[in-house]
Structures are given as structure tokens and as C-alpha cells.
Amino acid sequence: MKRVSHLFIQQNWILLTLAQSIQLCIKHITFEKPKAPFIGAVFFYTFLVHTSMKEEYYDTDEGHAQNKKVLATQPYQEREIKQILHIRCQEEDVEMCDEALNVLTRIATETTLRYAIQLITTAHLVCKRRKGTEVSLQDVKRVYSLFWDEARSSQFLKEYQQEFMFNEMAADIEMEAA
Incomplete structure (x- = not known):
């Protein structure tokens, strides 16, 4: 073999x-x-x-057989996301109440897991600042309102793009070209 x-x-x-x-x-x-x-x-x-997973083989343009494994993946289920966030809290030594973890899980399902994991650290900092020992729901809500995910940031930029300076620069360039 x-x-x-x-x-x-x-x-x-x-x-x-x-x-x-x-x-x-x-x-x-x-x-x-x-x-x-x-x-x-x-x-x-x-x-x-x-492995027991389905394997697919492809030939390259040169004719050499290249072995590439194609694996079908599925999005994480909500309970799996919650478990990942719980493990991350343990790794960062963050005590988090169940309500806050549930909200963080919902945030991860609606946005991205990476964004939710980043909120753990910032919520812990807010908790420390108020001299708390456990991250509460209010801490998570506070950091969620302060730090936006990609979709909310993009939406904000689209809504208010006329008020930003780079929009004026683009208009000036168009006028010069005309």
C-alpha cells in the first residue's frame, strides 16, 4: 500500500x-x-x-494526475456554534452567562462565527471595566452596538455615501474627465 x-x-x-x-x-x-x-x-x-469520504480525482492540463480531495461541507448547526463559542470562552478565561452566550450564538448564525468570537474578547473587556466577573447580556449588547460586522458596515456606507469625502473626490474626477 x-x-x-x-x-x-x-x-x-x-x-x-x-x-x-x-x-x-x-x-x-x-x-x-x-x-x-x-x-x-x-x-x-x-x-x-x-478516509470514508467521497474522493474526486482530476487531471491537470499537462496530463499529470493530481490527487485533490473534494469534501462536501455543511454550515454549522446552532448547537455546534454554541459549543464552539463556549470552548472559545474557556480558552480565553471568560465567564459568560447563558443569556449572553445565547445572544452571541444568534449573532454568529446571522453574521459570522469570526465576528462573534471577536465580540467575546471585547465583551470581556467591557465586563472588566465595570468590575464584573461574568460577561452579561448588557456587555454583549454594548459591544454589538459599538463594533459592527461587515454587512452592517457596508449598509452604513451605502446609506451615507454621499456624505463622505471620497464621494466628492470621485465626482471631481468625473468632472475633470468630461
């Missing part, structure tokens, strides 16, 4: 054992002497992980 070239078994037995344990089909391994003195070895390898 393994097609291996340029493998130094004595030096790389750990990599080989790892490959066998997770059922990798190693296509190519090369060993290079590192440029920096503190690096022991540099391995370059390509592999295919055998």
Missing part, C-alpha cells in the same frame, strides 16, 4: 510508524539537510489519507 522513495528508515522510523498507524499512502518523502544549525531535519512529503 505504501509507495516510498528516498526514505531513510533508520532516521525516519517514527514518521513511517505514524504513516502506518493512520493509514497514509506515502507517495514521496525527501530528506534535506537543514540550513539552520538548530533544526535536526527537514522532511518534505506528500500523502493521501484514506
Whole structure:
């Protein structure tokens, strides 16, 4: 099952054992002497992980068979988003009440998960400023009103674009061109 070239078994037995344990089909391994003195070895390898997922293969224009794995993904469910946010709160040592976590989950489903994760840190800072120990619903609402997501920012710019200076510059350029 393994097609291996340029493998130094004595030096790389750990990599080989790892490959066998997770059922990798190693296509190519090369060993290079590192440029920096503190690096022991540099391995370059390509592999295919055998999984039960649907795999699709494509040919490149040159005719070389390139193995690319196409995986179908689905959006996170609400309970999964809530779990991700809860884990992120634990990683950042943020205590958050259930109401605030539920609102943050709803924000993540309506906007983006990245935006909701960024609100955790800012809500924690607001909580610290009011000398609280747990992020409350009011803290989340406060930072939601202060820091806008991409969609709200874009909507604001579209609504008030006539009042911004860059709009005047564009009009001046159009007048000069005419």
C-alpha cells in the first residue's frame, strides 16, 4: 500500500510508524539537510489519507494526475456554534452567562462565527471595566452596538455615501474627465 522513495528508515522510523498507524499512502518523502544549525531535519512529503469520504480525482492540463480531495461541507448547526463559542470562552478565561452566550450564538448564525468570537474578547473587556466577573447580556449588547460586522458596515456606507469625502473626490474626477 505504501509507495516510498528516498526514505531513510533508520532516521525516519517514527514518521513511517505514524504513516502506518493512520493509514497514509506515502507517495514521496525527501530528506534535506537543514540550513539552520538548530533544526535536526527537514522532511518534505506528500500523502493521501484514506478516509470514508467521497474522493474526486482530476487531471491537470499537462496530463499529470493530481490527487485533490473534494469534501462536501455543511454550515454549522446552532448547537455546534454554541459549543464552539463556549470552548472559545474557556480558552480565553471568560465567564459568560447563558443569556449572553445565547445572544452571541444568534449573532454568529446571522453574521459570522469570526465576528462573534471577536465580540467575546471585547465583551470581556467591557465586563472588566465595570468590575464584573461574568460577561452579561448588557456587555454583549454594548459591544454589538459599538463594533459592527461587515454587512452592517457596508449598509452604513451605502446609506451615507454621499456624505463622505471620497464621494466628492470621485465626482471631481468625473468632472475633470468630461
